[in-house]
Amino acid sequence: MEESAHRRGDKKVVAVVGGGLVGALNACFFAKRGFEVEVFETREDIRKAKVVKGRSINLALSHRGRQALKHVGMEDKIVSKGIPMNARMIHSLSGKQSPIPYGKKGQVNLQNSRRFQAVFVTLTEAETYPNTTLNFDHKLQDWRAETGLMTFARPDGSKTQTQADLIVGCDGAFSAVRKQFLRRSRFNYSQTYIPHGYMELTMPPRNGEFAMKPNYLHIWPRNTFMMIALPNLDKTFTCTLFMPFEEFEKITTGDEVIEFFQKYFPDAIPLIGAAALRRDYFRLPAQAMVSVKCSPYHIGDKCVLMGDAAHAVVPFYGQGMNAGFEDCIVFDEIMNQFNEDFSVVLPEYSRVRVPDDHAIADLAMYNYVEVILFNFYFTCTFSYISFS
Known part of the structure; x- marks a missing residue:
């Protein structure tokens, strides 16, 4: 079994498990403070991958x-590559x-693709810090809250062990870090x-341009389901169809796909293309959406959860990524307040952050219900609608 041999000196070591948006941004926050930072990501380096697996719903930056x-000097890099969303269509x-x-x-939201932010900005920015090391193809198998010792599996079957003063779990809704929390008493968890x-x-x-007006969140409300479309920098739109699983499962052939779109989204067929619809509908099965709540977010002074690992939310409120980013700055502010004393910072972070994140999760779920009701209302009446 290999043991990590990165130079650490007298600096405290922070291990960030998960190299997605929140993990990479967290690495920047900790590196800026002077910690030795190691990021561990299960997947290969997605900046080099031809096929990127995982969720890819476009993201609204608020x-x-x-x-x-802004706190780590990345706001302009993101904003300059985003597309402003002025209204719904x-x-x-x-x-x-x-x-x-x-x-x-x-009021304007800024729309970016998950791939752009993760690959070209947050992950790359984290790598610019000399006290940060990125470790890909490292799947967390086990860790110890008492010692901060972690064991990672590699694709070739080998294992690596490393030790950290603080473990930061940013490894998503199905977090491997959080599994240790579930083994402890008085840890609340629901999904x-x-x-x-x-x-x-x-x-x-x-013809080389957007097929629709780009500065809008395009919405096709249809009773118990809906489709949205968001623009990308390459002049494409990402169309996301939200529908009950039983409705997805009713459609089994290419002809049935076209019939479904002719019935509910006829104006989208020439824009997406009938051949593409027949092909892409069956490329991947419909993906599930989960809401996760837990508390507390920490174990002692050794481990803390952030982002989806702490509070995965359904996407109907548009604040999942923003809440994860806010976790980073709230933690950083508490670090200032308590002079980087993890024994005080971690419980204070749980105390402050859990209620806010649970509120975001609830709002996202409430908005999911509202969206369904709105779809039903709009589909049945087609009358004038205004939002306050």
Whole structure:
């Protein structure tokens, strides 16, 4: 069994498990403070991968997320590559398009693809710190809260052990770090799957330009299901179909796909392409969406959970990534307050952050219900709609 031999000197070592958005941003926060930071990611380096596995629902960057990025000098890098979303665009069954502005005048969300942010910005930025090491193809098998000793498996069957002063679990909704929490008493945990799944389709450019107006969240509300489309920098749109699993499972052939879209999304067929619909609908099965709540977020002074590992949310409120980014800056502020004393910082982080993250999870679930009700209302009436 290999043992990690990175130079550590007298600096405390922080191990960030999970090299996604929140993990990479966390690495920047800890590296900026002068810790020796090691990031461990189960997958290969996705900047070099031809096929990237995992969730890819496009992400809306709002004020709470931008503040965290600003703190480590990344806000401009993200904002300059994002697409501003000025309003929603509702597509009726007849093809009529009706814009609906966001709640406040001048309110804008910034839309980015998950791949861009993870690959070209947060992960690459973390690597610029000389006191940060990225370790790919490292799957966490076990860790000890008493010592901070971690064991990782490699693709070739070998194992690596390393020790850290603090383990930061940023490894997603099905966190391997969190498994140790479940073995302890007085740890609260719940997960809820919603009846809807999601499937992604791509709307290609038309004559080198966007096929629809790009600065909108396009929405096709249809009774108990809906489709949305968000623009990407390459002039494509990512179309996401949200629908109960039993409805997805009713469609088994290419002809049935076309019949379904002709009935509910006729204006989208020429934009996506009938051949692409027949092919891409069956490329991957519909994916599940889960809401995760837990508390506390820490064990002693050795481990803390952040991002989806602590509070996975359904995507209907558009704040999952932003809440994860906010975890980083809240933790950093508490580090300032208590002089980086992990024995005080970690319990204070749980005390402060758990209620806020649970509120975001609840709002996301409430908005999921509201979306379904809105779809039903819109589909049945096609009347004038305004949002306050």
